[in-house]
Amino acid sequence: MLHIRNLEAGYGKVQVLHGISLDVPRGQVVTLIGSNGAGKTTTMRAISGMIKPGAGEITLQGRRIDGLDSYAIARRGLAHSPEGRRVFATMSVTDNLTLGAFARLTGSRPKGDVQDDLERAMELFPRLKERRNQLAGTLSGGEQQMLAMARAVMLNPDIVLLDEPSMGLAPILVEEVFRIIADLKSRGVTMLLVEQFAAAALQVADYGYVLENGSIPVHGSAAKLRDDPAVRAAYLGGG
Numbered sequence: 001m002l003h004i005r006n007l008e009a010g011y012g013k014v015q016v017l018h019g020i021s022l023d024v025p026r027g028q029v030v031t032l033i034g035s036n037g038a039g040k041t042t043t044m045r046a047i048s049g050m051i052k053p054g055a056g057e058i059t060l061q062g063r064r065i066d067g068l069d070s071y072a073i074a075r076r077g078l079a080h081s082p083e084g085r086r087v088f089a090t091m092s093v094t095d096n097l098t099l100g101a102f103a104r105l106t107g108s109r110p111k112g113d114v115q116d117d118l119e120r121a122m123e124l125f126p127r128l129k130e131r132r133n134q135l136a137g138t139l140s141g142g143e144q145q146m147l148a149m150a151r152a153v154m155l156n157p158d159i160v161l162l163d164e165p166s167m168g169l170a171p172i173l174v175e176e177v178f179r180i181i182a183d184l185k186s187r188g189v190t191m192l193l194v195e196q197f198a199a200a201a202l203q204v205a206d207y208g209y210v211l212e213n214g215s216i217p218v219h220g221s222a223a224k225l226r227d228d229p230a231v232r233a234a235y236l237g238g239g
């Protein structure tokens with residue numbers, strides 16, 4: 001589905017990613033693990049076109065997407081739920097979600113019925129259903145985080161990039177986020193996941209990559225990484 005080869009990216013003169021390669025097969029959940037500043041968010045931004053890669057290749061369903069702008073990449077079926085709350089504060093929950101379907105409607109991908117997708121998103125995120133007419137800016141932080149995720153799902157994407165979906169959430173909502181990720185996986189949605197809760201991410205994921213200072217020293221099946229003593233010590237709270 002998504003293949004990345006020798007990707008380099010950064011900000012101005014600062015190079016953050018030093019030639020990383022990774023694969024996200026169709027229907028799988030792949031997670032990127034790493035300490036603060038390792039380059040996880042930068043990887044997500046380079047894939048979705050928010051920043052331009054300096055070198056390397058990114059292919060989505062066999063077609064190069066590196067160098068395209070983020071809107072063109074969204075139209076190819078890649079949705080990015082970025083770190084932090086990026087919702088339209090003065091629009092209602094429903095309008096935010098409807099906007100999520102926009103790239104699909106103008107692209108060459110199957111249109112489907114936005115109303116059906118809206119119902120499905122509300123089913124997946126019951127908290128948003130209760131608040132469908134509320135202005136997004138008045139939602140709690142956790143609810144806004146869910147809205148950003150739900151909006152990505154509205155694109156009916158082939159692949160979703162989820163950057164720290166549980167950031168800043170109370171424990172009960174963190175559980176809900178992981179339940180939603182598992183639910184999306186069972187519906188066949190392909191995902192690339194960055195999560196501060198690495199242990200939980202490796203529970204839901206099929207495969208993982210460890211990112212350190214913009215390089216990938218270790219990767220393997222989620223089960224293998226869960227059992228790797230060095231990975232456990234560095235990222236999974238020891239043991």
Ligand code: ATP
Nearest residue numbers: 011014016034035036037038039040041042043083
């Ligand atoms: P975290 O877990 O803390 O979110 P991360 O692995 O996602 O970390 P990145 O956000 O990709 O890390 O940051 C990698 C490096 O790039 C850091 O040194 C950061 O300071 C730098 N960086 C990130 N965004 C920018 C920016 N807009 N301009 C300049 N440098 C940036």
